[in-house]
Amino acid sequence: MTDNILEVRNLTKRFPIKGGIFGREVGAVKAVNDVSFSIKRGETLGLVGESGCGKTTLGRSLLRLIEPTAGEIIFNGQNIVDLNATHMREMRRKMQIIFQDPYASLNPRMTIGGILAEPMEIHNLFPGKEERRNRLYQLLDQVQLPKDTLNKYPHEFSGGQRQRICIARALAVEPEFIVCDEPVSALDVSVQAQVVNLLMDLQKDLGLTYLFIAHDLKVVEYISSRVAVMYLGNVIEVAESHELYGGARHPYTKALFSAIPKPNPNVHMDRILLEGDIPSPMNPPSGCHFHPRCWNATDKCREVYPEITNESETHQYKCHNPIRLN
Amino acid sequence: MHWILSLRANKGIGMAEKILEVKDLVVEFRTDRGTITAVNGVNFEVFKGQTLGIVGESGSGKSVTALSIMRLIPNPPGRVAGGEILYRGQNVLDIPLDEMRSIRGNKIAMIFQEPMTSLNPVFTVGNQIEEVLELHQKELSKQQRTEKAIEMLKLVGIPSPEKRVHEYPHQLSGGMRQRVMIAMSLACEPDILIADEPTTALDVTIQAQILELMKKLQTEMGMGIIMITHDLGVVAETCDDVAVMYCGQIVEQSDVKTLFGHPRHPYTKGLIESIPSFDSTTGGAKGRLPTIEGMVPSLFDLPSGCNFQNRCAHVTEKCRGPHGEPKLEPVSKGQMVRCFHPLS
Amino acid sequence: MATNEQESKSLWHHAWDSLMSDRTTVIAMSIVLIYSVVALLSSTGLIVSDWSKEVGPSYAPPSSEFLFGLDIFGRSVFAKTVKATEIAMSVGLVTGILTVLIGVTLGSIAGYYGGKVDEVLVWFYTTVSSIPGIMLLISIAFIVGKGLLAVYLSLGLTSWTGLFRLIRGEFIRHKDREYVQAATAIGGGDFRKIFKHILPNVFHIVIINFSLQFQFAIKSEVILSYLGLGVQGVPSWGTMINDAKLELARGNWWQLAAATAAMMVVVLAFNILGDSLRDALDPKLKGK
Numbered sequence: 001m002t003d004n005i006l007e008v009r010n011l012t013k014r015f016p017i018k019g020g021i022f023g024r025e026v027g028a029v030k031a032v033n034d035v036s037f038s039i040k041r042g043e044t045l046g047l048v049g050e051s052g053c054g055k056t057t058l059g060r061s062l063l064r065l066i067e068p069t070a071g072e073i074i075f076n077g078q079n080i081v082d083l084n085a086t087h088m089r090e091m092r093r094k095m096q097i098i099f100q101d102p103y104a105s106l107n108p109r110m111t112i113g114g115i116l117a118e119p120m121e122i123h124n125l126f127p128g129k130e131e132r133r134n135r136l137y138q139l140l141d142q143v144q145l146p147k148d149t150l151n152k153y154p155h156e157f158s159g160g161q162r163q164r165i166c167i168a169r170a171l172a173v174e175p176e177f178i179v180c181d182e183p184v185s186a187l188d189v190s191v192q193a194q195v196v197n198l199l200m201d202l203q204k205d206l207g208l209t210y211l212f213i214a215h216d217l218k219v220v221e222y223i224s225s226r227v228a229v230m231y232l233g234n235v236i237e238v239a240e241s242h243e244l245y246g247g248a249r250h251p252y253t254k255a256l257f258s259a260i261p262k263p264n265p266n267v268h269m270d271r272i273l274l275e276g277d278i279p280s281p282m283n284p285p286s287g288c289h290f291h292p293r294c295w296n297a298t299d300k301c302r303e304v305y306p307e308i309t310n311e312s313e314t315h316q317y318k319c320h321n322p323i324r325l326n
Numbered sequence: 327m328h329w330i331l332s333l334r335a336n337k338g339i340g341m342a343e344k345i346l347e348v349k350d351l352v353v354e355f356r357t358d359r360g361t362i363t364a365v366n367g368v369n370f371e372v373f374k375g376q377t378l379g380i381v382g383e384s385g386s387g388k389s390v391t392a393l394s395i396m397r398l399i400p401n402p403p404g405r406v407a408g409g410e411i412l413y414r415g416q417n418v419l420d421i422p423l424d425e426m427r428s429i430r431g432n433k434i435a436m437i438f439q440e441p442m443t444s445l446n447p448v449f450t451v452g453n454q455i456e457e458v459l460e461l462h463q464k465e466l467s468k469q470q471r472t473e474k475a476i477e478m479l480k481l482v483g484i485p486s487p488e489k490r491v492h493e494y495p496h497q498l499s500g501g502m503r504q505r506v507m508i509a510m511s512l513a514c515e516p517d518i519l520i521a522d523e524p525t526t527a528l529d530v531t532i533q534a535q536i537l538e539l540m541k542k543l544q545t546e547m548g549m550g551i552i553m554i555t556h557d558l559g560v561v562a563e564t565c566d567d568v569a570v571m572y573c574g575q576i577v578e579q580s581d582v583k584t585l586f587g588h589p590r591h592p593y594t595k596g597l598i599e600s601i602p603s604f605d606s607t608t609g610g611a612k613g614r615l616p617t618i619e620g621m622v623p624s625l626f627d628l629p630s631g632c633n634f635q636n637r638c639a640h641v642t643e644k645c646r647g648p649h650g651e652p653k654l655e656p657v658s659k660g661q662m663v664r665c666f667h668p669l670s
Numbered sequence: 671m672a673t674n675e676q677e678s679k680s681l682w683h684h685a686w687d688s689l690m691s692d693r694t695t696v697i698a699m700s701i702v703l704i705y706s707v708v709a710l711l712s713s714t715g716l717i718v719s720d721w722s723k724e725v726g727p728s729y730a731p732p733s734s735e736f737l738f739g740l741d742i743f744g745r746s747v748f749a750k751t752v753k754a755t756e757i758a759m760s761v762g763l764v765t766g767i768l769t770v771l772i773g774v775t776l777g778s779i780a781g782y783y784g785g786k787v788d789e790v791l792v793w794f795y796t797t798v799s800s801i802p803g804i805m806l807l808i809s810i811a812f813i814v815g816k817g818l819l820a821v822y823l824s825l826g827l828t829s830w831t832g833l834f835r836l837i838r839g840e841f842i843r844h845k846d847r848e849y850v851q852a853a854t855a856i857g858g859g860d861f862r863k864i865f866k867h868i869l870p871n872v873f874h875i876v877i878i879n880f881s882l883q884f885q886f887a888i889k890s891e892v893i894l895s896y897l898g899l900g901v902q903g904v905p906s907w908g909t910m911i912n913d914a915k916l917e918l919a920r921g922n923w924w925q926l927a928a929a930t931a932a933m934m935v936v937v938l939a940f941n942i943l944g945d946s947l948r949d950a951l952d953p954k955l956k957g958k
Contacts, residue, residue: 050529051529060851092856096855096856097855099848099851100848104847104848104849105849105851105852106849107849107867107871108849109680109871111678118853118858119856122856122857122858122862151678152678153679153680155681160621166852169852169856188556189557190596190597190600190617190618191621192600193600193602193615193616193618194617196602196615197614197617201614215530218601218602218603219602221602222602223602255531256531258534259530261533261537261557261559261560262559262563263561263586263598263601263603264586265562265582265583265586266583266586266587271534271538273534273538274531274534277499277501277502277532278531278532
């Protein structure tokens with residue numbers, strides 16, 4: 001029996017568009033459209049996609065930082081979508097998030113000690129003064145920052161260090177699951193690898209489960225055991241990392257991977273170049289949303305939205321005319 | 327600086343025309359904490375039809391170098407403290423400002439990272455392309471300018487250019503806006519295009535389109551490109567020659583194949599290795615990524631000796647100051663490294 | 671690691687350092703301080719308690735004996751000017767406090783909660799700010815009767831609109847910022863997010879606004895007194911300027927000059943201070 005720490009069923013988030021003199025709803029953006037997936041305890045599910053795909057909205061909806069419009073989020077067997085504020089607060093001990101922008105995610109007026117102690121204050125953890133201080137030192141240790149960090153302010157640190165502080169904050173309440181929302185995208189390349197290593201070490205030491213959202217496919221593929229690809233609010237393919245790279249079935253996935261510039265000048269790029277722009281989520285194309293840019297598109301693709309095909313137990317995709325594998 | 331010319335002779339590439347030569351460029355910034363040297367003695371050459379990549383992370387000085395070529399360094403607090411920038415043999419740092427203006431956008435053009443903020447939101451894209459023509463090709467009539475603008479939009483692959491020419495930046499997607507920026511920069515058929523992180527803000531499938539477009543236009547129009555980026559993948563794809571910058575200095579300089587195949591500076595090697603590659607084994611069983619320890623030092627607080635000493639796995643006492651800074655020296659044919667112990 | 675080995679400074683501390691390093695700002699702050707001290711001493715009767723005493727002939731011009739000359743009742747204009755500082759500073763202070771209390775409370779609620787609450791508050795704000803200020807001042811003065819209370823109320827109940835708009839805007843901007851989302855993610859509630867997180871980050875606006883508001887209040891008091899609605903019985907710069915209407919015709923300029931000068935100096939000081947505060951406190955000007 002697989003132990004799924006998280007099961008997401010038919011999650012939808014729509015943002016209404018108001019218009020007209022009376023501000024009535026004239027349309028909606030389906031940022032997240034009927035998404036279902038599950039994550040096993042201790043694994044890392046990567047989530048990739050380009051602008052407008054909904055991955056950030058999805059990540060934040062899982063923690064109800066954005067309230068879902070419909071669907072279920074089942075964490076440790078319990079549907080958290082309908083929990084009241086008190087119960088949700090308890091749940092927040094187990095589910096945490098790390099944001100992309102290390103400059104915007106720390107309150108510039110608080111000391112690091114204050115920032116790290118706050119979650120413990122809210123949940124009344126490690127109540128003694130001595131206990132709390134030891135816990136703070138322990139957290140700093142886990143993210144490899146020195147003890148004198150506690151008295152300093154965020155503006156005294158670099159991007160990579162601030163991101164470590166954000167990780168420490170997420171760890172303060174001893175969570176089980178962390179949504180990593182583009183945690184390394186805003187960092188310098190040499191620092192990215194350090195933070196990725198840190199996240200991987202912490203996962204091993206503390207038994208954490210991650211949802212790793214990013215647009216850098218190389219990093220996602222490296223850290224994740226499985227990867228889900230999103231396009232315009234839908235998950236269009238999910239597979240284990242190695243399955244996806246070599247054997248992507250959905251044309252968009254293949255195009256996405258082939259678009260990445262490889263750091264090897266000797267490799268001749270037989271690259272698939274997609275035509276046109278990423279459509280706006282306000283006005284998605286009919287049928288399969290990808291058909292206007294798809295070289296494999298058939299008439300059916302223009303009219304009917306594809307159902308899920310199970311390629312294997314770990315590999316699913318939504319496509320009428322998938323890539324043929326040799 | 328004849329190493330590139332000799333390299334080309336060796337490779338059988340015809341003597342490409344040299345259009346830009348930067349010699350010992352030094353750029354300083356005055357702040358209330360003191361003066362920092364953002365660019366400290368940089369040398370390179372740009373040839374027609376070739377792309378030079380300048381790679382570096384924050385604080386490396388790559389963007390400041392690009393801005394100095396166009397004399398766009400804000401003064402105060404910055405200033406070019408030394409060196410020459412020779413465009414077709416003439417030092418652009420010495421010429422009067424109105425002569426510089428006639429070069430900007432006309433002979434040397436630049437595209438930036440954020441197309442939304444580089445385009446003026448209150449003018450149509452057509453107007454903005456026409457403005458470049460108005461400034462530098464005064465002999466054209468309004469009608470001719472509009473026609474040329476439409477032609478440029480077509481050249482950069484924008485569909486229905488006759489319609490798009492009347493649209494405003496906010497009506498276009500990020501990829502489209504970057505194409506418009508490219509159209510603006512190429513309207514006067516410049517000799518050199520400076521591209522400062524042109525695809526960093528774009529989605530990866532759009533990035534692929536833009537890089538492909540730039541390569542195609544370079545083949546058609548023959549300009550030299552300076553590609554400034556932190557993404558080694560982009561460098562591998564698009565550049566012929568590469569200069570790696572760290573703390574305001576070039577630490578390694580060679581052609582692209584040699585750089586990736588046989589990096590000699592520990593920083594270059596570290597950067598290349600810290601990129602996760604797709605050839606690794608299945609998830610979970612992957613080891614840690616090789617990293618460069620530590621952080622880029624603050625430009626206010628550079629160590630004496632080699633700037634990279636505190637992060638280098640091969641550091642020795644020699645690197646820490648007694649011999650001063652290492653100099654950029656040739657280490658093999660066509661490859662220069664700034665290191666006391668270049669990797670073998 | 672941070673390169674400075676000194677003790678960590680908060681952003682407030684940095685701002686203070688930057689204020690203290692500018693000579694003009696230090697002068698402006700000293701002026702404000704001097705006026706405040708004078709007002710305090712005057713209100714407790716430690717100085718110029720005898721301002722109403724007749725010390726010489728009516729309308730005596732400025733001389734070595736009578737620094738600023740005498741008024742129609744032979745009272746020292748200098749003493750009156752100093753005494754009037756009390757009124758000016760207290761009007762500025764009370765108005766400032768009322769403005770902050772009303773503006774910040776309503777602005778933060780409107781900006782943070784949005785929706786219907788915001789709509790109602792914005793409607794209220796729009797209504798109050800579209801009534802011409804003078805009319806509101808006169809109406810309140812009529813209801814409450816002439817005097818200091820009328821000045822306090824009329825100014826306090828009308829000047830909060832500017833701050834409301836600013837605070838509401840800042841709250842709207844900050845509530846979706848990632849550090850606030852992080853506060854939600856760790857389990858924080860509305861109260862904590864408003865007071866512990868967002869408010870300290872928008873407070874610099876309150877300080878700047880307070881400083882600029884102060885001088886606006888002083889000027890408004892002068893106008894009210896000029897209209898005959900101001901304080902009675904105790905001198906204020908406004909009433910002194912009002913009296914000057916008649917005196918100028920007779921060539922007696924010293925009461926007008928003294929009151930105007932006293933007012934100008936402190937208003938100028940507050941303006942300079944407000945600008946310096948804005949430069950020092952605006953986080954946009956702080957490098958990343």
